Amino acid sequence: MTATLMIQGCTSDAGKSTVVAGLCRLFAQKGVQVAPFKPQNMALNSAVTADGGEIGRAQALQALAAGVEPSVHMNPVLLKPNSDTRAQVIVQGKSIGNLNAQNTHQLKPQMRQAVLNSYQKLAHTYQAILVEGAGSPAEINLRKGDIANMGFAEAVDCPVILVADIDKGGVFAHLIGTLACLSASEQHRIKGFIINRFRGDLALLQDGLDWLEAKTGKPVLGVLPYLHGLHLDAEDAIHAEHPAQANQPVQHFKVIAPLLPHISNHTDLDPLIQHPEIDFQWVKHQQAIPPADLIILPGSKNIAFDLQWLKQQGWQNALQKHLRYGGKVIGICGGLQMLGKQILDPHQIESAHTIIEGLGLLPHTTELQPNKTLKQVQGTLNLSNTPKVKGYEIHHGKSQFPHSLTPACWIEDQPEGIISEDNQLLATYLHGLFDTPEALQAILEWAGLGKSAFFDLAEHRETQLNWLAQALEKHCQIEAVLNLMNGHSPNRQMI
Secondary structure, eight states: OOEEEEEEESSTTSSHHHHHHHHHHHHHHTTOOEEEEOSEEEOSOEEEOTTSOEEEHHHHHHHHHHTSOOOGGGSSEEEEESSSSEEEEEETTEEEEEEEHHHHHHTHHHHHHHHHHHHHHHHTTOSEEEEEOOSOTTOGGGOTTOOSSHHHHHHHTOOEEEEEEGGGSOHHHHHHHHHHTSOHHHHHHEEEEEEEEEOSOGGGTHHHHHHHHHHHSOOEEEEEEOOTTOOOOOSSOOOSOOGGGTTOOOOOEEEEEEOOTTEEOGGGGHHHHHOTTEEEEEEOTTOOOOOOSEEEEOEESOHHHHHHHHHHTTHHHHHHHHHHTTOEEEEETHHHHHHSSEEEOTTOSSSSOSEEEOOOSSSOEEEEEEEEEEEEEEEEESSTTOOEEEEEEEEEEEEEOOTTSBOSEEETTEEESEEOTTSOEEEEOOBTTTTSHHHHHHHHHHHTOOSOOOOOHHHHHHHHHHHHHHHHHHHBOHHHHHHHHTTSOTTOOOO
16 A cells, blocks of 8 residues: 555645645655645646646645656646635546536535545555645535545545644644544544744743643644745745745835735746845735836736726726836736736636726737636747746637737747737736746846846755755654554554
């Protein structure tokens, strides 16, 4: 049987994704063929696999940490919310439509079969599987037909480690309360705890750890410190803190982006957020729109709603003023669509609106189509020195651009996107636009920064993953974790 361990959390954003990514890197460094697995994910940050499937962004990062190719079987069910009550449902990499909660619940048997099928495929390929739960197992209203947390753990009979975030406060109540919501067999399945994001002197926490172990009969397998400056591809949440900019000199090149209500793939902007010469800011609901050198319109999972929100928040006037004063604007995917004249949605894929008036800053029109474009792409950026770009496309829209205008990129010798006649706006469907160091430099030069520092996101990500793995090895009982994966026997060694 493939060694399997599941990491569940007391809350969303407790650190499940981070712990799995760190363990994937640590085990890979020790020579273990390990794969990440998340049965069901709800997130708007996604990635495209080599075979054209769609999975959660966090699982793509975890696969990178493990040194393996991302697969649709690493995240067989992905839910991408496009309103408070509906979500696009993706099963083993392919969309099966936009469904409400009741319809999704009715599909649970089908999704459960896909989850178990994908798990078995990974189990036949890898020595070990590190499974990430979703949300919290204590969400008792979601227990029936659960495939995301204990329902999966019980189905494959794997041990569970429970993670809690002490930085949020109430860590002991989180752990004890979560256990209290579980059945006896599920409580027994939890073999230990990891406390995440601890600040201060560990000696001051020791009395609490002793009480917790005595109260539950379960060990604390690690207390991870708050890793200031750690920035990895987010599963979904956006954090106001930009740790990479801490202790940096004051940045003078200002980049802003609206925090859209249904923002998707906001990890596109990570290279800008972490760049040492850039002062980046998300502009939130009802927040004043500050002056900037560059404005980015990111992706969206509900174009109609988010475009109306932009207009209500004053972004249309702000963009026009920004352009009058010589500022630059970039639109990515949904942002590209918003910058055009109209968005047509005859099949009502994203909303009940069939015609949506765009911002009118570029002359193209977009029509949303039932078939979803999912592909990895590479080519050249149509700026100085034509640097190489590499990324992926995820969209329902097909945009018609005037042939007279300059394309933003050349993808496999075909024009892609658009650059305005006045050279102030650039729009593209390419996610990962800033990931290539040469392309990032060319874009920043185009935007007015001039010669910027060389920032390599891939290299930075590798450094961060190695640092995380070191922290886990130092602050967690890794041998005990390995013994859990090996069937609870200290005499069997996976490594």
